[in-house]
Amino acid sequence: MMLQPEKIEPVLPQRQPDSTALQIQGLNLWLGHTPVLEGVDLVLAQTGVTTLIGPSGAGKSSLLRCINGLYQNWQGQIELLGRDIRHWPGGWDQLRSHVGLIAQKPCVFPQSIRANVVFGVQGWRQRRRADALVEAVLRQAALWDEVSARLLAPAETLSLGQQQRLCIARALAIKPGLLLLDEPTASLDPRSKQLIEQSVKSLAASMPVLCVTHDLEQARRLGGQVVFMCDGKVIEQADCESFFQRPKRLESREFLSWNVCEC
Amino acid sequence: MLKFWLTFSSLTTAIIILAVLGFLLQASWPLMQSQGLSFVTGTEWYPYEQLYGMLPVLVGSFWSIVLALLLAVPTGLAAAILCAELLPERGRAALRFSMELMAGIPSVVYGLLGLWLLLPLLESQFDLLTGRSLLAAGLLLALMILPTIMVFSESALRAVVTEQRETALLLGLDWPTRLLRLLLPQAWPGIRVAILLALGRAMGETVAVMLVVGSMDRLPQPLYNLLQPAQTLTSRVGREMAEAVVGSVHWAALISSGLALALVAMLLSLLTQRWRS
Numbered sequence: 001m002m003l004q005p006e007k008i009e010p011v012l013p014q015r016q017p018d019s020t021a022l023q024i025q026g027l028n029l030w031l032g033h034t035p036v037l038e039g040v041d042l043v044l045a046q047t048g049v050t051t052l053i054g055p056s057g058a059g060k061s062s063l064l065r066c067i068n069g070l071y072q073n074w075q076g077q078i079e080l081l082g083r084d085i086r087h088w089p090g091g092w093d094q095l096r097s098h099v100g101l102i103a104q105k106p107c108v109f110p111q112s113i114r115a116n117v118v119f120g121v122q123g124w125r126q127r128r129r130a131d132a133l134v135e136a137v138l139r140q141a142a143l144w145d146e147v148s149a150r151l152l153a154p155a156e157t158l159s160l161g162q163q164q165r166l167c168i169a170r171a172l173a174i175k176p177g178l179l180l181l182d183e184p185t186a187s188l189d190p191r192s193k194q195l196i197e198q199s200v201k202s203l204a205a206s207m208p209v210l211c212v213t214h215d216l217e218q219a220r221r222l223g224g225q226v227v228f229m230c231d232g233k234v235i236e237q238a239d240c241e242s243f244f245q246r247p248k249r250l251e252s253r254e255f256l257s258w259n260v261c262e263c
Numbered sequence: 264m265l266k267f268w269l270t271f272s273s274l275t276t277a278i279i280i281l282a283v284l285g286f287l288l289q290a291s292w293p294l295m296q297s298q299g300l301s302f303v304t305g306t307e308w309y310p311y312e313q314l315y316g317m318l319p320v321l322v323g324s325f326w327s328i329v330l331a332l333l334l335a336v337p338t339g340l341a342a343a344i345l346c347a348e349l350l351p352e353r354g355r356a357a358l359r360f361s362m363e364l365m366a367g368i369p370s371v372v373y374g375l376l377g378l379w380l381l382l383p384l385l386e387s388q389f390d391l392l393t394g395r396s397l398l399a400a401g402l403l404l405a406l407m408i409l410p411t412i413m414v415f416s417e418s419a420l421r422a423v424v425t426e427q428r429e430t431a432l433l434l435g436l437d438w439p440t441r442l443l444r445l446l447l448p449q450a451w452p453g454i455r456v457a458i459l460l461a462l463g464r465a466m467g468e469t470v471a472v473m474l475v476v477g478s479m480d481r482l483p484q485p486l487y488n489l490l491q492p493a494q495t496l497t498s499r500v501g502r503e504m505a506e507a508v509v510g511s512v513h514w515a516a517l518i519s520s521g522l523a524l525a526l527v528a529m530l531l532s533l534l535t536q537r538w539r540s
Contacts, residue, residue, distance in 0.1 A: 068433065097435025107426040109445070119444070120434030167430075174434055 027076035049224035068099040100171030106163035108155035141169035161192020181211040291519035308480040315516040323493035330401025339412030347420035366410035374471035395477030408461035419453020473498040
């Protein structure tokens, strides 16, 4: 019997009436004696993809780690759905269950594919009865057709690309309100890259997605907003087309031409 | 040349193990012949009347080991979790060092400690004549195997991959959930090996147990009464071996205790190897 995919609705504390999902103001982060982020301002709408681009060491991944509370020693203001994340109800763990983060390198647990998908779901009974959820999130991650017949097989038997999509499904299973992706397709084959991009685009129709990438072509394909960062600062934020066609800042133009930035 | 030495060493080890087993079997044969199965089921141990029933020592060994494991496994595991997950690096190093130090203390010192501190305490707490009892043996054994369980379990917990820890954190799971859903299941093979090694040590411990168990060759009344003096396999061998005439049935009976221990130890070792792989 085919299960009806469950529609994944983010479960979040009261949404703000306005269309802002994430608002960052004057974010500063120091790691040791090194400034990593300086005065970062960023706004994310309730839906759509925003790609973070910039040279290595620009602070892109650190920004993601601040948003989901892995770094907590920052100064400034980060508001998710109008709430200061420092005062998120239930603390940092609760915040993380609303902010899915997919790392560059896929990490699966040495368990079955199904167990991996429901790993973050709270409650033993909920995990046991999550067939519909498993199918829904695997479909959203464009993995269902490849694994539906072997959900109880070890997750390590999947290819790297499939493992990364499994990680996306696992993050979606906790019903996040914001999805952060840290170079999700680095070192993956073109087919896996394409599937993940399709998945990200369809997810972005219902939730905000912030994706770090070094691949400018990928940023172009994903569309939405582009945020260019360099040396811990946001240099330019614009919609995809205008950023790539008519970058306003000299640093952006240099980066698009030479893939380097001397800001 | 290296291959030769490796083969030679492996063969020598195997021959020694087989020789030990062969010796134990051959030396305990006179008892098997004279007593048959009543050797295992008999409750009387009177060497002067040629009665060699092993049941009281089997029960004594069983209770002391079970009690030791019941106390040491949760405590050792809790200490391992504290050490691996909660303490800062300096505290972790200090706790681990103290546990390693504990593991290195000779068992006779534990026995003396038991005589000096544990027996008077049990004596006064439970209104006993001497304090020598299965409870004393179990408590002392628990203390002795605690470092083994703690040190090996801590290593197993710390071996859980950092990426997996971070992934569980990213999924918004709180610490107790991460511990139950990720850390303990992942570390379980190592913890299991730790328990088996501790069990091996508890089974083989002689001197410390001999000093506190009471060396009374009778079944506890009732069978679960841990406050009575009793005897274990090792404490009997330790106590009577010097008095037995080599080649006598008494000597064979004591060797049989050694054979029983050796067989169980080998079984445990096999299980450990199997679970490790």
